[in-house]
Amino acid sequence: MFKKAFFTGIPVAVLCVGLLTGSCQTARSGRQSEAGFKSIFNGKNLQGWDGDTKYWRVEEGTLVGEITPATLLKTNSFIIWKGGTPADFELKGSFRITEDGNTGINYRSEQLTDIPFALKGYQADIDGKIRYTGQNYEERGRTTLAYRGEKVTVNTQPNASDPASFRANVKNNAWQAREVTGSLGKSDSLQTLIKSNDWNEFHLIIKGNRLQHYVNGVLMSDVTDNDTVNRKMKGLLGVQVHVGPPMKVQYKDLRLKQL
Known part of the structure; x- marks a missing residue:
């Protein structure tokens, strides 16, 4: 200037x-x-991370997840940070994803024992067509908690720990015990602030039961999770490659501040 x-x-x-x-x-x-x-990815190798190297590698200083026609997935696969199980934290970094790609940043998650490199938990959703980028989706759990542009409070449903009751509370891939309490802007307008097939910055602010997802400095979803039965207050971090067509996603400048 x-x-x-x-x-x-x-x-x-x-x-x-x-x-x-x-x-x-x-x-x-x-x-x-x-x-x-503090940086949690050294840009040189996969030290400190655990994932299937069929899908994950380091390339030109970036963490790369790629699915090819020869390596199509049957279940979503994650590379998992092995540095701890953060509770309250901020996470910053950048991502770039191809148009047909689908990925996400999982946090406060648990690793499944019956499926290799699978996580269950909160996810900052990201996709190449920018349909879902910015929303809060719970992988293998309550599904969509907040769409892009929503401020949401999630409540505990009676008998929510019962499997049948849990399934009944998921409709159209969204958790029904959620209340939209405010607007952060129209989803289509927020979508224009996210770049296609180019680098975008993300910033997650996770403190107590409040979960905020920012992309390029703009708050995209804001969840207050009062569901004491299903919420998690700490857990693993990881990034995802999703079942679907061939795709490539890159992450860089991953840095974490524990609060």
């Missing part, structure tokens, strides 16, 4: 102090916002 300063008699240093609403403040606040974040 200050490549050339044609402000006669006003030192550039003074401009930086005076224009606190401009790029100087942005740069400083940007540095402050990174305080406490």
